[in-house]
Amino acid sequence: MSQPPSPAVTPAPPYYAVIFTSIRNEGDQGYADMATRMVELARTQPGFLGVESVRDGLGITVSYWRDLEAIQAWKENAFHREAQARAGDWYARFRVRVCKVEREYGF
Amino acid sequence: MSQPPSPAVTPAPPYYAVIFTSIRNEGDQGYADMATRMVELARTQPGFLGVESVRDGLGITVSYWRDLEAIQAWKENAFHREAQARAGDWYARFRVRVCKVEREYGF
Numbered sequence: 634m635s636q637p638p639s640p641a642v643t644p645a646p647p648y649y650a651v652i653f654t655s656i657r658n659e660g661d662q663g664y665a666d667m668a669t670r671m672v673e674l675a676r677t678q679p680g681f682l683g684v685e686s687v688r689d690g691l692g693i694t695v696s697y698w699r700d701l702e703a704i705q706a707w708k709e710n711a712f713h714r715e716a717q718a719r720a721g722d723w724y725a726r727f728r729v730r731v732c733k734v735e736r737e738y739g740f
Numbered sequence: 741m742s743q744p745p746s747p748a749v750t751p752a753p754p755y756y757a758v759i760f761t762s763i764r765n766e767g768d769q770g771y772a773d774m775a776t777r778m779v780e781l782a783r784t785q786p787g788f789l790g791v792e793s794v795r796d797g798l799g800i801t802v803s804y805w806r807d808l809e810a811i812q813a814w815k816e817n818a819f820h821r822e823a824q825a826r827a828g829d830w831y832a833r834f835r836v837r838v839c840k841v842e843r844e845y846g847f
């Protein structure tokens with residue numbers, strides 16, 4: 634992923650987070666290109682607020698969204714659906730968790 | 741962190757997630773020991789459900805909890821408070837997001 638390594642800057646809660654946790658399969662099978670394209674595409678979607686992504690064995694990508702409607706629209710995006718259909722090529726395991734962010738703090 | 745790299749196994753939603761996103765300072769200053777101890781300690785807390793943690797420049801640690809009371813009790817844990825008080829020694833930036841997990845799927 635090409636974003637600078639920084640926590641996402643998000644508005645005051647409430648908003649939504651999608652926590653995508655995954656273990657990759659062996660080999661690339663087009664994964665790196667897809668991952669880059671999906672982050673670029675997500676950034677252009679209505680209601681997208683930010684993304685944080687790290688992989689070191691385990692991969693964790695958290696994307697932030699204005700509301701559930703924005704998440705649903707992204708899930709149904711045609712290019713995203715193509716990627717979802719190939720999940721079995723890229724991941725040995727994954728979990729997707731859709732969450733409502735209720736509180737945020739830090740420095 | 742010493743847990744095997746795998747998505748956490750969590751019960752059916754709803755439950756809670758704490759997304760901790762951070763950028764480290766230069767130097768260790770006791771960070772590695774603290775991080776290991778905090779994960780070990782978190783695992784023993786009532787209502788703890790699991791944890792996923794990756795760092796590669798950006799660090800993302802997601803801990804999962806039964807309810808907000810369990811998160812509050814962990815936040816107030818004496819050893820955890822000592823670590824929180826030293827956050828400025830270890831982190832250049834961090835965000836903590838407390839979230840209600842509403843949906844989960846995957847394979």
